[in-house]
Amino acid sequence: MAKKHLFIINPKSFPKKRKLQQVIAAIDAYFTGRKAGNLPREDFFIHIEEFPRDSIIVIRKYMQNLEKETALRVYSIGGDGTSFCCLNGIMGLPNTDLAIMPHGTGNDFVRNFGEEHIAEFRDITLQTGAKGIPTDIIHCGDNYALSYCTIGMESAVIIGIQPWNKQFEKIRRRFNWINSAFIILGAIQVAFNKAVINQYYTINADGEDLSGSYALLNIANGPCYGIDKNAVITAVPDDGFLDMLLLKSISPLRILLMMGPYLKGEFAKYPKYFIWRRIKKVSINSESPLFVNMDGEAFFDSELTCEVVPGAVNIAAPNGLSYQRRAAPHE
Template structure:
């Protein structure tokens, strides 16, 4: 057995990698794992985690060993590790939540459970579905429209003097709300077609994104389905009310849209979804696990049980006990 810990110094509001290293070494010693069995590395640039995992997984495969990878960062770092591990059946990936969002773990438990290093090392491997998207692999949610436009606009405001993360976020929201709201989008959902004036759309494998927006409060990561939520274009005065409902997951209960959500939302379950803007206003902005890009067409397909993930002991036991049957429809 080999262990690889990937620490992202740029994740979160401050670099936590310094104090984390001695804490990891102490937990590894308590677990009886000697130094020759593990490696702790910091990332230095975007894509570094993916390369580190690919190289380590290939070496472990050649030596016939299992590799457990833990990322200390956010959902973007975790996504890189999952992408690097994807071709290797000997590799499983876990997360230590030191990023600003950490939406992946919201489908399983609490941040405190995932910060328990002893429970992490005593955990186990579970299989979950992945999404293959036009932006790459994703374990959580791929979205397009207003929310993606806000995320796409944040970097330009961060370049302004005295404009930190929260201020950049607020300015990007203000820009989008003051601009043209909504797109005419053609959806292909498992072969069927529909067109909608769409404020935004979330295709969900996991439950949350955007730092805690519970887009799909009942999504299961291993059920063989994507939960698709299409939010119709609404007036500016209605956006705040609708987003408040959406953030707290109050739009969807016991497998159905709530009465309050019905005027604003469409819901479908699917295995393949394609979005194409048809209003002649150019590409649509899409986002998945921190990656944002303008696309003429966004394609998303489910890859059943394609990822091996590491969960802390109690979380793993709970997840395995409540597995959803893959034939659920």
């Protein structure tokens, strides 16, 4: 089967143009080297994103022009937002898989293979030869996500700090501590917003009624998110399930105190405040707008249904890597 390679690059992930040029040069050098070494020809195309989600259109059009029985590997070169767009671009396409080359502020999904392996995902030689492993995804409405879908406080924080992120975009991409500082300040602000932390949700999870007032809901396909956090530590991207964690509505100060244990995956120590379920499908609605965040893409909605799609996409895993299990369900 003929093989093609489509590279989607988010230029905003490279504050220094020199670094972007190095990445492009490495791609070109690899395929030039294949030709010089008399290896089978494999065509490639590089697309540099011009506006949000334009990669979805590019991927679809590129696939339409390929001959039948052609395998396509799409490379996401950027952060989680770029991977989100590439995933939504390839869904439903035949003979297509996804390689993630992390160069963004947050590179959450590849951390599921272990933080010590991130450099391997940036290696063009390893990525082009890597075998794709079946991976679950989250289907929510018209969108698909690799890592998580959060509703409530966390999503409200992400939406609230968007103006700061835009204003200080260049500097925050160079210094991760600035992103963390923004999130902390945003969390303090939202924790005292009663409309958010006391919002009532009608929830049906695999037939179980979990309706009630919650500060936040986290529906996870993997444990890693938020640059270096591991909140739903029991989640694994290839087990055919989603792990859902709910934080009950409690006082603002108690919420802030629970953020530390929550972000470290220590929710099992506080059963009074947290509800954990392993699910296939959950439907959520509320009389007030839902603050939603899917893999870093934030938006509002009135109701949402999240469902796992087992083994829906093949993710390139360099050097035969596999997803790490960080905790058993009972831990």
